[in-house]
Amino acid sequence: MEIGEESAENLEMVATIAVTAPEAGIRLDQLIARKTPDISRNRIQTLIRQGQVCVGGETIVEPKYRVNEGDTIVMAIPEAEPAEPQPEDIPLDVVYEDEHLIVIDKPAGLVVHPGAGNWTGTLVNALIHHCGDTLSGIGGVKRPGIVHRLDKDTSGLLVVAKTDKAHQGLAAQFADHGRSGPLERSYTALVWGAPGTFRGTIDAPLARSVTNRQKITVTRSGGRRAITHWQMIKRYGSGDGDAPASLIACRLETGRTHQIRVHMAHIGHPLIGDADYGAGFRTKAARLAEPARSAAARFPRQALHAGLLAFAHPETGDLMRFKSEIPDDFQALLDAFDTL
Missing domain, CATH: 3.10.290.10 (RNA-binding S4 domain)
Known part of the structure; x- marks a missing residue:
């Protein structure tokens, strides 16, 4: 060994x-x-x-x-995480909050959970500070219950539990993937090119890359099942299959790490700005007309936004449904592509 x-x-x-x-x-x-x-x-x-x-x-x-x-x-x-993340006064965009849970509109650039290279400055640190004594805790520790995550550079909606009971209820819904309940997660993505149809389903198992443990890859065996349903919102430029880019709505049936990013790259349409899974498409930006060319070249992250989140409240059973507008940086990118 x-x-x-x-x-x-x-x-x-x-x-x-x-x-x-x-x-x-x-x-x-x-x-x-x-x-x-x-x-x-x-x-x-x-x-x-x-x-x-x-x-x-x-x-x-x-x-x-x-x-x-x-x-x-x-x-x-991976290096072990600290047992007790510390509270930090980091501004949060709180969409909804009660004594059981909190819904956050996460900005791009904010890491969700402390980990190697990001022990501080995370959403968890911010939530511990923001929630204070309203956190009854998860597993006997006053900490927020993270039931799903967004990549650092993905913006949008995220629900977090404040109590053990809420954590268990939300976790069960996410594990069920909305098959028997109202859980729904929808994302908006700007991708290179245009799929040949207006909607589709990607059913391709995912696993960590053997050559690069920081990346995820589609695998034929040994991975975890991953399903993404997508639908065309808009094609930019040409109205046919030669369109330089498309705006896509993606609905998750499962929630794997990097799922949408890997799945869209798998069908030949990686997200604009995705340095991990769309690096081979960087030359496409140089062939765009201005101002789309400059906007695509400057965009510093994957063009992905979690704009819809729905679930049953773990205490009351009420349907909770939230929408988030596309953030300014993403919208500016879309405005530039509208000129094509």
């Missing part, structure tokens, strides 16, 4: 384990626990379920998976 620092940027350690003949048939979590005695088996199981473990180049999310002789196991070990 070898354990080494993967990069100073994300402070992530990587454990590499080669499976020998006597170890064949052993459960994945058991073998890793034997080889990494300083890591609890509970945390190992959590890392497996989070998609942090690859066997033979494929992400495995089942701790009971049986390993084979000759397998190479690679486990990413």
Whole structure:
């Protein structure tokens, strides 16, 4: 077994384990626990379920998976998070708040949860300060209950629980993905090019990239099921399939990390401004007419906004439905594309 620092940027350690003949048939979590005695088996199981473990180049999310002789196991070990994030006086755009939950309109650039490289200045730090004694706490600690997240550079609506009961109720709705309840999440995305139809569904499992653990990729096996429903709002420029860009509404049936960004790139229409999944389309900006060319080149983030969020209130059962207007920077980008 070898354990080494993967990069100073994300402070992530990587454990590499080669499976020998006597170890064949052993459960994945058991073998890793034997080889990494300083890591609890509970945390190992959590890392497996989070998609942090690859066997033979494929992400495995089942701790009971049986390993084979000759397998190479690679486990990413993120640095542990501080037990108690500290309150920070960071302005928040509060859309709704009561004693059970709070709905925030998150600006682009705000990280949701403390983690490697972002221990302070996050939404959680801001919520601890804002909510104060109204937080009865999650799991016995006065902290907000995060049931879903938005990427740092994605703007829009996010609901957070203040109590254990609210956390459990909201978490159950997000786990159900709206199949039996009113949960609904819709995003607006500006993408390169134009799909050949006006609506569609992308059903493609996602897993962490084996070559870059910071990225997500579509995988044929070993990933988690991910479903995105999309619908055309507007095509820019040409009215046919050669349109340089399109405004798309995306509705999530599942909520995986980077799901919309990866899925839209998977069908050949990455989000404008997405440096991780749309870098190969940067040259398209140079072929646009002004002012769209300059606007696209300057846009510093993925063009993605969580504009609709609906759920059942975990205490009253009432339908809660919220909408958020596209933020100014995104709207300025759309205005520039309107000139095409």
